[in-house]
Every structure is written in C-alpha cells, then in structure tokens.
Amino acid sequence: MPPAVSFQHVSRHFGHVKAVDDVSLDIFEGEFFAMLGPSGSGKTTCLRLIAGFEQPTSGHIEIFGETAEGLPPYRRNVNTVFQDYALFPHMTVGENVAYGLMIKGVARAEREAKALETLAMVKLKGFDQRRPSQLSGGQRQRVALARALVNQPKVLLLDEPLGALDLKLREQMQEELKALQKELGITFVLVTHDQGEALSMANRVAIFNEGKIVQAGPPADVYEHPRSRFVADFVGSSNVLPPEFAAAHGGTHAWTSLRPEKVRLVRAGEALPAGQFGVSGRVASALYQGAITRIAVELNSTRIIAAIPTGMTTIQEGETVALAWDACNLVAMEAA
Amino acid sequence: MSGAIATNPRSRLSDFFYRHSGLLTFALLLPPLLWIGIVYLGSLFALLLQSFYSLDEFSGLIVHEFTLSTYEQLFTPTNLTIILRTAVMAAAVTLASAILAFPIAYYAARYARGGWKALFYLAVMMPLWSSYLVKVYAWKLILAKEGIVTWVAGKIHLGWLLDALLAMPVIGGSSLSFSYIGTFIVFVYIWLPYMILPTQAALERVPKNFIEASADLGASPRQTFRTVILPLAMPGVIAGSIFTFSLTLGDYIIPQIVGNSRPFIGTTVYALQGTAGDIPLAAAFTVVPVVIMGIYLMIARRMGAFDAL
Amino acid sequence: MRSEPGASVPLKAAAVGGLLFLHLPLALIFLYAFTTEEKSFQFPPPSLTLHWLSVAWFDRPDIWGPLWLSLKVAVLATLIALILGTLAAAALWRARFFGKDSLSLLFILPIALPGIITGIALRSAFDIMSIPFSTWTIVLGHATFCIVVVYNNALARFRRLSPSMIEASVDLGANGAQTFRHVILPQISSALLAGGMLAFALSFDEVIVTTFTAGQQATLPIWMLNELIRPRQRPVTNVVAMIVIAVTFLPILAAYYLTREGEHTGGSGR
Ligand SMILES: Nc1ncnc2c1ncn2[C@@H]1O[C@H](COP(=O)(O)OP(=O)(O)OP(=O)(O)O)[C@@H](O)[C@H]1O
Numbered sequence: 001m002p003p004a005v006s007f008q009h010v011s012r013h014f015g016h017v018k019a020v021d022d023v024s025l026d027i028f029e030g031e032f033f034a035m036l037g038p039s040g041s042g043k044t045t046c047l048r049l050i051a052g053f054e055q056p057t058s059g060h061i062e063i064f065g066e067t068a069e070g071l072p073p074y075r076r077n078v079n080t081v082f083q084d085y086a087l088f089p090h091m092t093v094g095e096n097v098a099y100g101l102m103i104k105g106v107a108r109a110e111r112e113a114k115a116l117e118t119l120a121m122v123k124l125k126g127f128d129q130r131r132p133s134q135l136s137g138g139q140r141q142r143v144a145l146a147r148a149l150v151n152q153p154k155v156l157l158l159d160e161p162l163g164a165l166d167l168k169l170r171e172q173m174q175e176e177l178k179a180l181q182k183e184l185g186i187t188f189v190l191v192t193h194d195q196g197e198a199l200s201m202a203n204r205v206a207i208f209n210e211g212k213i214v215q216a217g218p219p220a221d222v223y224e225h226p227r228s229r230f231v232a233d234f235v236g237s238s239n240v241l242p243p244e245f246a247a248a249h250g251g252t253h254a255w256t257s258l259r260p261e262k263v264r265l266v267r268a269g270e271a272l273p274a275g276q277f278g279v280s281g282r283v284a285s286a287l288y289q290g291a292i293t294r295i296a297v298e299l300n301s302t303r304i305i306a307a308i309p310t311g312m313t314t315i316q317e318g319e320t321v322a323l324a325w326d327a328c329n330l331v332a333m334e335a336a
Numbered sequence: 337m338s339g340a341i342a343t344n345p346r347s348r349l350s351d352f353f354y355r356h357s358g359l360l361t362f363a364l365l366l367p368p369l370l371w372i373g374i375v376y377l378g379s380l381f382a383l384l385l386q387s388f389y390s391l392d393e394f395s396g397l398i399v400h401e402f403t404l405s406t407y408e409q410l411f412t413p414t415n416l417t418i419i420l421r422t423a424v425m426a427a428a429v430t431l432a433s434a435i436l437a438f439p440i441a442y443y444a445a446r447y448a449r450g451g452w453k454a455l456f457y458l459a460v461m462m463p464l465w466s467s468y469l470v471k472v473y474a475w476k477l478i479l480a481k482e483g484i485v486t487w488v489a490g491k492i493h494l495g496w497l498l499d500a501l502l503a504m505p506v507i508g509g510s511s512l513s514f515s516y517i518g519t520f521i522v523f524v525y526i527w528l529p530y531m532i533l534p535t536q537a538a539l540e541r542v543p544k545n546f547i548e549a550s551a552d553l554g555a556s557p558r559q560t561f562r563t564v565i566l567p568l569a570m571p572g573v574i575a576g577s578i579f580t581f582s583l584t585l586g587d588y589i590i591p592q593i594v595g596n597s598r599p600f601i602g603t604t605v606y607a608l609q610g611t612a613g614d615i616p617l618a619a620a621f622t623v624v625p626v627v628i629m630g631i632y633l634m635i636a637r638r639m640g641a642f643d644a645l
Numbered sequence: 646m647r648s649e650p651g652a653s654v655p656l657k658a659a660a661v662g663g664l665l666f667l668h669l670p671l672a673l674i675f676l677y678a679f680t681t682e683e684k685s686f687q688f689p690p691p692s693l694t695l696h697w698l699s700v701a702w703f704d705r706p707d708i709w710g711p712l713w714l715s716l717k718v719a720v721l722a723t724l725i726a727l728i729l730g731t732l733a734a735a736a737l738w739r740a741r742f743f744g745k746d747s748l749s750l751l752f753i754l755p756i757a758l759p760g761i762i763t764g765i766a767l768r769s770a771f772d773i774m775s776i777p778f779s780t781w782t783i784v785l786g787h788a789t790f791c792i793v794v795v796y797n798n799a800l801a802r803f804r805r806l807s808p809s810m811i812e813a814s815v816d817l818g819a820n821g822a823q824t825f826r827h828v829i830l831p832q833i834s835s836a837l838l839a840g841g842m843l844a845f846a847l848s849f850d851e852v853i854v855t856t857f858t859a860g861q862q863a864t865l866p867i868w869m870l871n872e873l874i875r876p877r878q879r880p881v882t883n884v885v886a887m888i889v890i891a892v893t894f895l896p897i898l899a900a901y902y903l904t905r906e907g908e909h910t911g912g913s914g915r
C-alpha cells in the first residue's frame with residue numbers, strides 16, 4: 001500500500017526564497033496529519049504542491065503511488081478547504097456544494113441529493129438555498145468543508161481552516177473535524193500555526209522551519225522529545241538548559257529541554273527523593289494565568305520557568321524558592 | 337486519480353494551457369493585440385508614411401517618393417499660426433475645465449453621500465456619454481444671435497455687456513456663435529466631464545485622516561487645501577487634462593459650427609484631406625498633435641497620472 | 646445627506662452651477678423640437694407644436710437609412726469590442742510579464758489621441774490598400790476605440806475576483822474552460838454588459854472618426870452634421886437629436902446600474 005502522499009527531496013523556490021527546501025515526507029492513508037510552523041515556513045506551499053497549484057522546483061511527489069508532477073489540480077483526487085473559504089458568491093450554498101459533482105457530470109437530482117446529505121453531515125440542514133453572503137463565518141467554513149467532502153476525495157487539504165473563527169467556535173469545530181475524519185476515514189492534511197490545534201487533532205505532526213521539516217512524529221512524541229531547541233520552543237514552551245547545567249542536574253552533557261509543567265515547587269525542609277534534582281533561586285517574575293502561575297526563577301548560569309498549579313502557595317516576586325524535577329523529564333536534544 | 341491522460345481534445349487543450357499558462361496569456365492577448373497592432377498602429381504608420389510623400393502642385397497627384405518638403409510646408413508662418421492658435425485654445429480650455437471641474441469633483445468626493453452621490457455621478461456621466469453632436473448643436477441654439485443668451489442678457493439689462501464683449505478685438509465677433517468666445521465655451525462644455533471624473537477619482541482617494549491630521553497639526557483649512565488636498569488631486573487633474581487637451585487639439589467639428597471660421601489644426605486637416613486632397617500635408621499636420629500629446633503623456637506618466645485614469 | 650462639517654455655500658453654489666451648466670443645454674434641444682419657428686433659433690419660441698414629430702416620421706425618409714446604418718454599425722462594433730476587450734483584460738489580468746503597463750497604454754491610445762488622427766490614419770490606410778468604403782470600414786474604426794471601454798470595465802471587475810476562488814474551482818475538478826464558464830463569466834458578465842452598453846452608446850453617436858471611414862454613406866450623426874451645416878427643417882434636427890439622446894441615455898443608465906450592483910455584492914460598505 002503506497003503512502004497517500006509522498007514527498008521525495010521536494011524543493012520549491014521562488015527566486016531566492018526557498019519556500020520549501022528539500023522536504024521528504026510520507027503521509028499515510030487515513031491519517032490526520034498536521035503541518036505546524038511559524039509564518040512563512042512553507043506550510044501553505046507544501047499544501048499547494050499536493051493540491052497541484054505549485055510545481056516542485058526539484059524532487060518528486062507521488063499521490064497514492066502515482067507521479068503528481070505535471071498533473072493539473074483538476075485531475076487530482078485531492079480537495080482543499082481554503083483559508084478564506086473561497087465560496088462562489090454567485091451560487092447558492094447548495095450549488096456551491098454540488099459544484100464538483102456538476103463538473104463531473106452527475107445528474108442534477110442526484111447531485112442535489114448528495115449536496116443536501118453532505119450539508120446535513122456538517123450540520124447545515126436547510127441552508128442550501130441561501131447565498132454565501134448570508135452566512136456567518138463558521139457556517140461558511142462548514143460549507144467550504146462540505147463542498148470539498150462531497151467529492152469524496154482521497155486526501156483533504158485544510159489550510160488554517162479555523163483561523164478566522166473565535167476561540168469558542170474554533171474549539172467546537174476542532175472536535176467536529178476530528179470526529180468527521182474518524183468517521184469518513186479520509187486522509188486529512190491540516191496546516192496551522194496553532195500548536196494546540198495540531199497537537200489535539202492530529203495523529204502525526206510535522207514541524208516546519210524555513211522551508212524544512214525539522215521534526216515529525218506523533219504529537220506526544222514531538223512534545224515530550226523535541227529534537228531541537230526550535231521545536232522545544234515552538235511546541236509549547238520549554239526551558240532549554242545548557243550542557244554543563246544539565247549534566248550537573250540529572251541529565252547528560254547536551255543541550256536539554258525541560259517543560260515548565262514538569263518543574264515543581266519544593267516545600268521548605270523537604271528531602272528530594274531519589275531520581276529528583278533541585279535548585280533554588282530568586283523569583284524574578286510571577287505571572288498569574290488562571291489555573292497555573294508561571295514563575296521565572298533566576299539562577300547563576302541560567303533561568304528556569306516553572307508552571308505551578310495556582311492556589312498551592314502564593315509566591316511573591318523577590319522571594320527565594322526551591323525547585324525540583326525528575327531526571328526522566330530532562331530531554332537531551334540534537335542541536336541547540 | 338481520475339485518469340492522468342486526457343482523452344478528448346478539448347480537455348487535452350485545457351491541460352496543455354494549464355501546464356503552459358504563459359502561452360494561454362499570450363493566446364488571449366493575441367487577437368486584441370493583432371487588432372490594435374494592425375488596424376490602429378498600422379494605420380498610424382500609413383499616415384506617418386504619407387507625411388513623407390508630397391503633392392504635385394500641378395497635377396494634384398500624390399508623389400510616392402520620400403521627401404521632407406511637406407514638413408517644410410508645415411512650418412510656413414500661416415501653418416505655424418494655425419498650430420499656435422490651436423495650442424493656445426487647448427491650453428485655455430484645459431485651464432478653464434480644471435477650474436470649473438474642481439468644485440464639482442470636490443463636492444462630489446467629499447460631501448455628497450448616498451443617493452446624492454449617485455445623482456452627482458450620473459449627472460456627470462450623462463453629458464460625458466451623450467451625443468457629442470447633439471451637445472454642439474445645443475450650443476448653436478444657445479449662442480445664436482436670436483438665441484437664449486441674447487434674450488437673457490436683454491431681460492436683465494446686461495445687453496451692453498454682451499455687446500462690449502463681442503466688440504473686443506480678436507476674441508469678439510458678430511455674435512457669440514461666430515467668435516472665439518463661443519468656440520471656447522463649447523469646447524469647455526463638451527470636455528468638462530472628462531476633467532471632472534478623474535479629478536473626483538483622485539480626490540476620493542485622499543484619505544480623510546490625512547485631512548484631519550493636517551488640521552491637527554494646526555493647518556488652516558486653506559493651508560490644508562493647498563498643501564494636502566491640491567497636491568494629491570493633481571494626478572487626477574493631469575489625467576483629465578490629457579483628455580481636454582488632446583480632444584481640443586484634434587477637434588474639427590466645433591470650430592466649424594460655432595466660431596469665426598479661422599482654421600484650427602483639426603479643420604485644416606479636414607479641409608486638406610477632403611477638398612484639397614493634399615493627404616501628405618494633412619498627415620504632416622496630424623503629426624503635430626501626436627508629438628505634443630506624446631510629450632504630454634510622458635510628463636503625465638512621470639507625475640503618476642495614469643493611476644488616476 | 647449625512648451631517649458632516651457641511652460644504653461652504655460658495656462651494657455648493659459652484660458645484661450646482663457647474664452641473665446646471667452641463668445639463669441646461671440638453672433641455673433646450675427638447676424645447677426647440679416643438680417650436681413653430683423653422684428658420685432661426687428664436688428664443689423664446691413663438692409657440693409650440695407637435696408638427697415636427699410627424700414630419701420626421703412621415704415626410705423625411707432620409708432619416709431612416711442613416712438610423713439603420715448607425716444601429717447596425719453600433720451592434721457590430723460592440724460585439725467585436727466585447728470579444729477583443731474581454732480577451733485583452735483577461736490577458737493583462739493574468740499577466741505578470743514586463744511591459745504590461747505599455748500594453749495597457751496601447752489599448753488606451755485610441756481614445757487618448759484625438760479622433761481625427763484615428764480617422765485620417767484609417768482613411769489613408771484604406772487608400773493605400775485600396776479598400777472601398779463600406780459598413781465594415783466604419784465598424785473597423787468604431788471597434789478600435791470601443792475596445793478600450795470594454796477593456797476598462799472588464800479589467801476592473803477581473804481585479805475584484807479573488808484568486809483563491811478560481812483555485813477552488815480548479816481544485817474541485819473544473820478545467821480552465823469550465824472554470825471560466827461557471828465561475829469567472831457569471832461574475833464578470835454584468836461588467837461586460839455595462840461595457841457593451843457604453844461601447845454601443847459611444848459608437849452610436851460617433852462622428853469624428855466616422856466622417857473619414859464612411860465615404861458616401863451617412864450614419865445618423867453624419868446626417869445630423871450635414872443638417873447643422875446646411876439646415877433644412879431645423880426642428881426636425883431637434884427631433885432626431887432627441888432620439889439620439891434617448892438611444893444613448895438608456896444604455897448608459899443601464900450600464901451604471903449594472904456596475905453599481907456589482908460593487909454592492911462585492912461588499913463595499915455603503
Ligand atoms: N508565489 C510566491 N512568490 C514568491 N514567494 C512566495 C510565493 N508563495 C510563497 N512565497 C514565499 O515562500 C515562503 C513560504 O510561504 P508559505 O505561504 O508557504 O508560508 P506559510 O508557512 O504558509 O506561512 P503562514 O503561516 O504565514 O501562512 C514565504 O517566505 C513566502 O513569502
């Protein structure tokens with residue numbers, strides 16, 4: 001079974017800009033794959049390469065084992081949900097959804113029935129006669145989704161589909177998308193720069209930086225074992241400890257990542273159990289963030305951020321505290 | 337995959353153009369380009385070519401040999417007077433249109449809202465697109481000796497002023513419809529909308545906060561107008577002047593119907609190609625407005641007027 | 646009108662005065678169509694009559710030929726301009742090549758240069774190639790300056806099309822031709838219609854270029870020009886002028902509403 005999408009040393013350059021730079025990647029059938037990275041890191045370009053809107057400068061792309069180069073988008077069994085939805089303003093919602101079927105030559109009655117069915121699937125029953133301009137942002141997003149899904153693509157590409165929605169709606173849509181993907185079993189490729197979204201929805205995440213994939217793997221893996229300082233910083237936040245410090249406090253002689261939530265406060269007079277290491281220092285800042293309080297503790301050689309559950313103790317700036325962590329939470333990284 | 341190889345010729349063509357999108361652009365561009373290139377530029381070239389031929393004075397036939405003698409003819413004092421007269425008229429008309437157009441454009445751009453704005457726009461568009469000849473004709477009616485202007489002047493006891501105006505040397509005449517004043521008025525009337533629209537478009541683009549910022553910085557309304565609004569409106573005015581100037585340079589109908597029958601470039605060209613049959617000299621004459629407009633367009637382009645077109 | 650720091654009285658007066666200056670002369674055309682005075686432009690008309698309407702309709706068969714020719718030319722020129730103008734706009738909208746600006750200047754040139762130049766240039770080209778005057782020589786000239794009208798209207802609308810919408814269509818399986826038919830055309834059609842109407846109005850009363858390309862044929866404006874220079878029954882000329890105003894007025898009004906509606910669906914604020 002060939003992978004749904006396979007990139008082999010793919011590059012896409014725009015003049016001097018290396019939008020995608022020597023990327024190799026396999027996305028498997030039925031997977032929910034997320035591409036995460038800062039702005040301008042090449043995620044959209046990657047998606048457009050899959051959809052066929054861009055051609056690689058070099059390298060090779062296969063979709064279900066077939067060479068994709070030179071194949072126009074309208075011959076690929078891949079559909080896209082655009083960031084701005086790109087609904088057709090001169091058509092009703094129903095006509096929008098039925099568009100792909102109409103192009104394929106499906107008879108009117110059949111495609112209308114399919115469109116209604118798909119609209120019901122995205123919870124838009126009864127909206128088919130409206131114009132896109134008469135819908136809210138969230139509803140448009142669902143129409144865009146239905147318009148792509150009705151074609152039963154083998155791969156669905158989503159470019160920041162939830163970017164324009166408010167937090168509440170976004171969380172709701174995240175759940176629905178995830179459920180839909182499970183139900184349909186279609187390969188989803190989601191581009192986002194919201195790490196929470198990527199981690200909670202995807203089976204596998206690829207982290208992009210400057211046109212390259214710097215790490216790919218299941219969310220927990222990427223989160224727990226960042227391979228580079230960039231990943232450690234970008235996915236969640238992280239304490240990046242210098243090699244000497246790490247070696248002296250339970251780790252190896254390498255740049256090391258330590259998640260703030262893995263750091264705990266040590267009570268006065270408490271003895272550290274085996275396998276735990278500790279430091280003490282002055283609190284430089286304490287930021288109340290609801291469920292947790294984020295404190296920064298100044299040490300001689302470095303500074304450590306700790307996320308402490310709020311309400312255990314009140315911590316003042318300037319006071320001296322002791323911190324501790326399990327040695328197993330220290331993750332040695334390949335590069336700084 | 338829905339089949340990598342297209343079968344029917346139409347979708348194969350689609351695929352081809354998809355892969356070579358530059359070729360599609362070219363294919364789209366080709367017919368209009370050929371039309372303009374062959375019909376228009378080709379004709380202009382034919383015209384230019386004619387200007388290097390000459391007319392045999394005795395036989396009245398065109399001599400198809402390269403010569404500059406036609407251009408020599410162009411620079412005789414009589415012809416230079418015609419060119420100068422036309423250029424002065426075009427400049428005066430342009431200036432007057434700019435002055436008349438500005439308040440209308442300014443009002444429409446800054447104060448008119450909603451329905452009023454639509455009304456203003458239509459009120460300018462209508463005369464712009466309505467029949468040129470009908471408009472000229474209307475002025476013939478107005479300016480005629482027994483027409484409405486004379487009548488109104490008599491009613492408000494300003495007949496003496498009209499008479500004094502017509503008694504002035506050069507610009508006066510037996511009646512308004514037989515004087516430079518008449519020609520000038522009709523030119524301004526006919527080309528005015530061409531000045532209003534680009535000026536208004538430029539003024540619409542002056543952001544309101546520019547004006548507020550200027551007022552904030554302590555500028556009086558007059559200073560704001562002079563230092564902020566006027567410079568920003570200038571490209572629009574220049575764009576408009578391209579039309580008023582060019583159209584006046586080449587017109588040959590208005591001076592025939594309203595005016596003192598002294599020749600302008602347009603009427604001369606018309607007479608030369610028609611009754612006199614001297615196509616070479618007529619061609620040489622038309623090169624004058626082309627050169628003037630060429631220079632004008634270059635300056636206008638430098639001043640950013642093309643964005644306002 | 647919304648309350649804003651209102652316009653000053655002189656500005657208002659100048660604006661309204663300017664508009665009156667633009668419109669009153671046209672009103673006079675209508676008035677003189679009903680005058681009983683045939684020989685001069687006496688104001689006020691001694692008295693009014695409907696006589697000239699019937700004269701124009703029954704006693705002046707010389708009006709019908711030119712009217713018919715003008716309509717024919719305007720329709721043909723508009724069709725050519727619609728095709729060529731849309732193609733040019735589509736190409737320049739897609740194009741990213743160097744020299745795009747010069748090309749758009751080229752399409753504007755026929756209206757930026759005085760009409761007499763276009764006229765005499767065409768005429769001398771017909772001369773050189775010994776092409777006899779015909780309806781088509783007139784159409785040739787008219788189409789040339791009508792292209793730019795369609796081009797401008799179409800390009801403005803093309804620029805408002807969102808690129809991702811076109812990609813969406815291609816993504817959903819439509820090839821270039823299908824995307825044009827189902828997505829692009831419906832969204833530019835009102836602009837094309839508007840451009841076509843304006844081109845029609847422009848062609849219908851064009852006289853400057855036509856004089857050079859018509860030979861012995863008379864379009865309605867040429868008929869009018871002859872009447873102006875050698876008047877026969879002046880009020881009949883006014884009646885014809887009224888017809889011309891009506892025939893050009895309606896398409897212009899329609900064009901205005903067509904393009905305005907487009908702006909509203911485009912989502913402009915007011
Ligand atoms: N058509 C293009 N021409 C030139 N440069 C381009 C083009 N498309 C993308 N780029 C450049 O390629 C780089 C990657 O762009 P891309 O859109 O893939 O980033 P992204 O990861 O999607 O960013 P964002 O999160 O902001 O959407 C950017 O530097 C961008 O400027």
Ligand SMILES: [Mg+2]
Binds near residue numbers: 043044045
């Ligand atoms: Mg992007």
